[in-house]
Amino acid sequence: MPGGSSKTTTTQNSAPWKDAQPALKQGISEAQKLYKNGTGAKVYTGSTVVPWDAKTTQGMNAITGQANANLGGRGLSGEYQGVINSGGYNPAQLEALNNTRDVANSSFNINEDPAFRQVVEQATNSVGQAASAAGRYGSGVHQGNLANTIGDLGARQYQAWQNRRDAANSNLFNMGAQGFNNLSAAYSGMQAPAQSLMQVGAMNEDLATRQLNDKLRIFNEQQNKPWENLSRLNAIASGAGQLGGTQTQSQPGQNPFLTALGYGATGAGLLGGLF
Known part of the structure; x- marks a missing residue:
């Protein structure tokens, strides 16, 4: 039966608060620097044994x-x-x-x-x-x-x-x-x-x-x-990586024929498989 509509696309953006993003980027950048420079990986090689008095x-x-x-x-x-x-x-x-x-x-x-x-x-x-x-x-x-x-x-x-x-x-x-x-x-x-x-x-x-x-x-x-x-x-x-992200979800639109008959969104859910 003719009369199908176009899909509806919903985009949900869960990115961190934009004002916090510079601080997060700086933190990651500094962590990479610390890792490359070996900061935190140094070992104290002196003796901790107390000698005889x-x-x-x-x-x-x-x-x-x-x-x-x-x-x-x-x-x-x-x-x-x-x-x-x-x-x-x-x-x-x-x-x-x-x-x-x-x-x-x-x-x-x-x-x-x-x-x-x-x-x-x-x-x-x-x-x-x-x-x-x-x-x-x-x-x-x-x-x-x-x-x-x-x-x-x-x-x-x-x-x-x-x-x-x-x-x-x-x-x-x-x-x-x-x-x-x-x-x-x-x-x-x-x-x-x-x-x-x-x-x-x-x-x-x-x-x-x-x-x-x-x-x-x-x-x-x-x-x-x-x-x-x-x-x-x-x-x-x-x-x-868990602080933000973008999620996109696509859903089919309503059938105009069913809408005209008064079924609306509920009818589309029930009868959508017939058309």
């Missing part, structure tokens, strides 16, 4: 010197080695141990005690003086009193020796246990200089690790910065 170095040197002076049998390590070699005792302790051992292993002999003989002489004189004053010196009573006195002194002397011997055996046992403790302490003491050297070594290893990590940081930044810079440029370009 002078006092720290001085302390490390002092520890090292003291450790070397007491290592390998020198100085304090030699003293501790002597304790280990003597079963865990220093010279004074070893002397006390030997004296205690002598008492613990001794046998009772009252005649070998000079102090006891002196006590007997004093007791004999005292008993004799008392008997003489009573007019009984040399009598049976005198002799009986003297025998009782000396016997009592001997019994008390034996009991004192037995107590000393028991105490010496107990002390000898405790000193043996102390010797084991001294061995452990001496061994730890011998290791102390080496441990000091290891502490200084650990500090140096920590510094070396931080320096190596700093080199890796510089390397990684040198590898990544150009890509980061390119990503920035792409982000700016992508964002700018």
Whole structure:
């Protein structure tokens, strides 16, 4: 059926506000300059590792010197080695141990005690003086009193020796246990200089690790910065591309025959496929 009309073309312009366009163009231009010049891609290649302070170095040197002076049998390590070699005792302790051992292993002999003989002489004189004053010196009573006195002194002397011997055996046992403790302490003491050297070594290893990590940081930044810079440029370009644009859309016009019949735009939509 004749009577079709021409198409209607609609153009929609979504370009940025014209007053803002110079600023956007300048921003893109400056971004391109920054990218070409490498601005933002530079890497700080200086070290960020803090070196040892002078006092720290001085302390490390002092520890090292003291450790070397007491290592390998020198100085304090030699003293501790002597304790280990003597079963865990220093010279004074070893002397006390030997004296205690002598008492613990001794046998009772009252005649070998000079102090006891002196006590007997004093007791004999005292008993004799008392008997003489009573007019009984040399009598049976005198002799009986003297025998009782000396016997009592001997019994008390034996009991004192037995107590000393028991105490010496107990002390000898405790000193043996102390010797084991001294061995452990001496061994730890011998290791102390080496441990000091290891502490200084650990500090140096920590510094070396931080320096190596700093080199890796510089390397990684040198590898990544150009890509980061390119990503920035792409982000700016992508964002700018979304700031405006022009869109054109074509639509068919109304059929004048349908308009004359009163269908208008609605009829064109419903019956347009028939014409």
